[in-house]
């Protein structure tokens with residue numbers, strides 16, 4: 001009783017590689033200096049910094065501060081997170097709409 005399933009090892013790979021060529025953005029000029037994008041990127045960066053500072057502060061106070069104080073910091077960190085997410089969305093939306 002010898003049933004041997006011979007593996008068909010002759011399948012070639014690499015045929016499905018498609019190269020997405022020729023899609024060059026014509027917005028490179030806008031990319032260089034879009035004031036609004038720069039401003040939004042800066043807002044995002046500072047919002048992100050504020051968020052990470054808030055989290056750092058929260059960690060510092062963890063276990064040492066009063067419940068109320070901790071809750072306040074937790075809220076502040078959350079608000080900073082939401083703010084940074086909004087800033088990121090605003091930046092992404094601008095890039096999508098402006099193509100910069």
Ligand SMILES: [Zn+2]
Pocket residue numbers: 030034035036037094095098099100
């Ligand atoms: Zn722009």
